[in-house]
Amino acid sequence: MKKIVKNKYWRDGEPFVWGSAAALSLILILTFSLLIVIFKNGIAVYWPSPQLLFEMEDGSSYLGEVVQDEEQPTGLRHQLKIANRDLYGLDFTWIDAADIKNKSRPEGAVVLERYGYGNFHGFLSALNLPSLVVDHGPPWPRFQAALAALGPEIAKVKESKGELRALNHRIVGLDKKIAQYHHRGDDDPATLLPLQDEKGLLHHEFDRLVADLEALETTLHQNTALFTDATGRQQSIALTAIVRAYQPNAMSVFAKTGLYLSKLWELFFAEPRESNTEGGLFPAIFGTIMLIFIMSIFSFPLGVLSGIYLREYAKEGFLVRLVRIAVNNLAGIPSIVYGIFGLAFFVYGIGSSIDQAFFPEYLPTPTFGTGGILWASLTLGLLTVPVVIVSTEEALGAIPSGLRESSYALGATKFQTLVRILLPMASPGIMTGFILAMARAAGEVAPLMITGVVKLAPSLPLDGNFPFFHLDRKFMHLGFHIYDIGFQSPNVEAAKPMVFVSTLLLLGIVVLMTSSAIILRNKMKKKYAITH
Amino acid sequence: MNNNKEQAIIAIDDPIVQVKDLNLFYGQSQALFDLNFDIPRHRVTALIGPSGCGKSTFIRCINRMNDLIDGLSTTGSIRLDGRDIFERSLDVIDLRRRVGMVFQKSNPFPKSIYENVIFGMRIGGVTEKPILDETVEKSLRRAALWDEVKDRLHDSAMGLSGGQMQRLCIARAIAVSPEIILMDEPCSALDPRSTAHIEELIRDLNGEYTIIIVTHNMQQASRISDYTAFLYEGELVEYGRTKKVFTVPVKKATEDYITGRFG
Numbered sequence: 001m002k003k004i005v006k007n008k009y010w011r012d013g014e015p016f017v018w019g020s021a022a023a024l025s026l027i028l029i030l031t032f033s034l035l036i037v038i039f040k041n042g043i044a045v046y047w048p049s050p051q052l053l054f055e056m057e058d059g060s061s062y063l064g065e066v067v068q069d070e071e072q073p074t075g076l077r078h079q080l081k082i083a084n085r086d087l088y089g090l091d092f093t094w095i096d097a098a099d100i101k102n103k104s105r106p107e108g109a110v111v112l113e114r115y116g117y118g119n120f121h122g123f124l125s126a127l128n129l130p131s132l133v134v135d136h137g138p139p140w141p142r143f144q145a146a147l148a149a150l151g152p153e154i155a156k157v158k159e160s161k162g163e164l165r166a167l168n169h170r171i172v173g174l175d176k177k178i179a180q181y182h183h184r185g186d187d188d189p190a191t192l193l194p195l196q197d198e199k200g201l202l203h204h205e206f207d208r209l210v211a212d213l214e215a216l217e218t219t220l221h222q223n224t225a226l227f228t229d230a231t232g233r234q235q236s237i238a239l240t241a242i243v244r245a246y247q248p249n250a251m252s253v254f255a256k257t258g259l260y261l262s263k264l265w266e267l268f269f270a271e272p273r274e275s276n277t278e279g280g281l282f283p284a285i286f287g288t289i290m291l292i293f294i295m296s297i298f299s300f301p302l303g304v305l306s307g308i309y310l311r312e313y314a315k316e317g318f319l320v321r322l323v324r325i326a327v328n329n330l331a332g333i334p335s336i337v338y339g340i341f342g343l344a345f346f347v348y349g350i351g352s353s354i355d356q357a358f359f360p361e362y363l364p365t366p367t368f369g370t371g372g373i374l375w376a377s378l379t380l381g382l383l384t385v386p387v388v389i390v391s392t393e394e395a396l397g398a399i400p401s402g403l404r405e406s407s408y409a410l411g412a413t414k415f416q417t418l419v420r421i422l423l424p425m426a427s428p429g430i431m432t433g434f435i436l437a438m439a440r441a442a443g444e445v446a447p448l449m450i451t452g453v454v455k456l457a458p459s460l461p462l463d464g465n466f467p468f469f470h471l472d473r474k475f476m477h478l479g480f481h482i483y484d485i486g487f488q489s490p491n492v493e494a495a496k497p498m499v500f501v502s503t504l505l506l507l508g509i510v511v512l513m514t515s516s517a518i519i520l521r522n523k524m525k526k527k528y529a530i531t532h
Numbered sequence: 533m534n535n536n537k538e539q540a541i542i543a544i545d546d547p548i549v550q551v552k553d554l555n556l557f558y559g560q561s562q563a564l565f566d567l568n569f570d571i572p573r574h575r576v577t578a579l580i581g582p583s584g585c586g587k588s589t590f591i592r593c594i595n596r597m598n599d600l601i602d603g604l605s606t607t608g609s610i611r612l613d614g615r616d617i618f619e620r621s622l623d624v625i626d627l628r629r630r631v632g633m634v635f636q637k638s639n640p641f642p643k644s645i646y647e648n649v650i651f652g653m654r655i656g657g658v659t660e661k662p663i664l665d666e667t668v669e670k671s672l673r674r675a676a677l678w679d680e681v682k683d684r685l686h687d688s689a690m691g692l693s694g695g696q697m698q699r700l701c702i703a704r705a706i707a708v709s710p711e712i713i714l715m716d717e718p719c720s721a722l723d724p725r726s727t728a729h730i731e732e733l734i735r736d737l738n739g740e741y742t743i744i745i746v747t748h749n750m751q752q753a754s755r756i757s758d759y760t761a762f763l764y765e766g767e768l769v770e771y772g773r774t775k776k777v778f779t780v781p782v783k784k785a786t787e788d789y790i791t792g793r794f795g
């Protein structure tokens with residue numbers, strides 16, 4: 001009797017069902033914990049935390065926010081972000097809970113975000129505004145009014161910096177032209193002199209602008225505010241060095257939300273500062289998306305066409321089987337190997353040849369013979385093309401043969417059948433390949449590191465200067481950014497929030513791109529699904 | 533061998549297809565042996581025989597569907613209106629427009645009903661909407677499907693029932709106005725009601741189209757066909773008027789098969 005029961009238990013596959021359910025749950029739990037950790041840490045970074053003033057038994061005091069608590073054998077201790085790197089050397093410190101004499105939340109605590117030296121925590125004590133016209137009143141509103149009044153002045157500075165860049169661009173262009181003449185052996189003064197003259201004029205204009213700019217900046221720098229830190233030390237800070245100032249303890253939820261949104265805006269649309277650990281990620285976001293787009297432009301058509309040829313046109317045989325095995329195995333090659341191949345083949349091979357053929361006048365400075373977004377995209381394209389080939393082949397193979405035969409029986413040619421019946425029906429499957437390829441490409445960092453990604457790119461690969469797409473340029477990338485600030489930064493502790501934010505952003509981009517592809521695919525699926 | 537020669541003698545007044553000494557090989561193995569017979573124009577001819585005897589293989593020769601199979605070779609000839617279809621210079625696309633086919637498994641394209649019907653015209657380059665509209669209505673009426681789908685021509689064909697799908701496939705084949713329609717067990721996946729529908733449709737098309745139909749259903753063959761060919765292990769055993777084949781078969785094997793003693 002017992003034996004039969006046991007047999008039935010095994011026969012129904014109960015343990016198997018439990019085993020597979022457990023495996024799935026484990027994977028889900030792991031994935032979700034990862035997501036939750038990233039989400040929790042990433043989403044809260046920009047929410048202003050309260051500034052606490054700790055007075056210690058030994059007479060020292062700290063103003064800062066609690067970053068984390070840790071239970072030690074000696075008792076509980078807190079990690080504080082005390083900022084003021086210019087005063088203390090370190091942004092963070094540990095204090096023992098037992099040593100705290102008094103803890104308070106001063107309303108007047110000010111947090112400054114600065115262009116250099118990280119944040120400042122302290123109290124506003126006085127203002128010195130020689131070149132700004134601001135109404136008299138209590139210091140904090142006056143300080144804010146001064147910051148607001150500084151806005152248009154800073155805009156002016158930015159504007160003349162833009163002019164300087166444009167001038168510089170023209171000077172570089174002239175230099176290139178002159179280099180071309182020299183390269184051709186054309187040293188005729190009649191052609192060169194006007195160019196030299198023009199260059200001289202531009203230089204003159206450049207120098208004038210620089211002088212003006214310096215004068216303006218000097219007067220602006222004279223506007224300062226005097227702050228006192230927790231221990232009473234005084235620090236004078238130029239208003240131009242301040243990105244943002246707020247009093248977190250006095251802020252309403254509404255004001256905090258405003259601040260949060262403005263920081264998010266900065267994250268998405270501004271340039272990074274402080275060796276990438278602060279400020280925006282716009283260049284990295286832009287680089288990541290553009291990389292994937294260029295990759296797709298190369299990889300998708302190539303992969304789909306190869307898949308079509310393999311499945312529909314190539315005669316089944318030893319060679320085709322070999323190719324198929326090779327394609328399947330390509331997906332298993334470590335990505336760094338693709339990177340090395342990209343470096344050797346695209347950068348040193350094709351890139352150097354392009355330079356010799358089209359840009360010899362700038363040599364030895366390479367144009368395409370060095371890492372750049374084009375080569376990185378092509379390398380990623382190579383990496384993802386097997387995924388597209390395999391999914392295209394499988395999607396075509398999954399179409400019932402009856403449909404092909406019906407099409408042929410109605411007098412359709414092979415090509416007509418392919419275009420009118422097979423490709424539309426295979427499109428959802430092909431899209432799945434695209435989605436996988438895109439997700440894989442977005443997550444790769446290793447091959448990029450040797451084919452053109454940089455920590456800080458001076459300019460975007462797409463801008464208003466002719467010919468708009470500068471595919472030879474180096475670029476920034478979120479994945480590399482995470483690695484760089486997380487592990488290569490001199491101030492790892494201060495960079496930690498940015499690591500989470502960047503990770504969250506990268507995840508967001510992948511989710512956004514793949515989910516739009518999934519929506520598209522589901523539409524296709526609905527349209528071309530067959531039911532029998 | 534002798535038998536086949538004898539069968540070929542059956543006189544058909546106005547044959548549209550003339551099969552002469554047809555042998556077919558899948559690689560090394562032979563599937564059809566010295567077939568010789570004529571198929572009458574504008575009549576329904578049924579092909580019967582046990583599973584694996586070569587019925588599908590044979591009708592797939594007539595529109596050269598077998599071209600798609602690697603390693604297949606034939607000897608002998610099939611003449612369509614006097615012209616050998618195995619000739620190198622013959623345009624297969626043109627042949628397939630003249631010889632339509634309906635398969636055992638209904639397989640409409642995952643497109644609208646309308647697009648399914650005009651698929652053949654579209655690939656033939658017809659774009660004038662009035663012509664297409666007219667063809668759709670005519671073909672669907674011919675396939676006895678018009679009344680059921682006229683209000684949802686632009687819905688997906690995947691929403692139709694199995695029987696409706698098969699009639700749609702017939703409409704699709706009719707739309708390019710073929711001379712011959714090949715049907716390979718068109719009703720074997722359908723319920724009796726849908727089968728009756730299709731049989732009625734075939735009777736209706738009789739006299740206007742030449743229909744060659746493969747069926748495992750003896751009653752069906754006797755109900756709808758004018759001529760019946762009995763194939764056995766790749767050979768044509770008996771061929772003649774359906775009434776005669778079913779009432780007074782010449783061969784013992786035919787009688788056994790028809791009465792259900794084997795196959």
Ligand SMILES: Nc1ncnc2c1ncn2[C@@H]1O[C@H](COP(=O)(O)OP(=O)(O)OP(=O)(O)O)[C@@H](O)[C@H]1O
Nearest residue numbers: 558563581582583584585586587588589590601748
């Ligand atoms: N593609 C092929 N390659 C090799 N042999 C084949 C192929 N197709 C059919 N055959 C063989 O040819 C013979 C005839 O097959 P066919 O499909 O014509 O039979 P059938 O009469 O249509 O049978 P059924 O009634 O089951 O459909 C069978 O022995 C079959 O195994």
Ligand SMILES: [Mg+2]
Nearest residue numbers: 587588589716
């Ligand atoms: Mg068959």
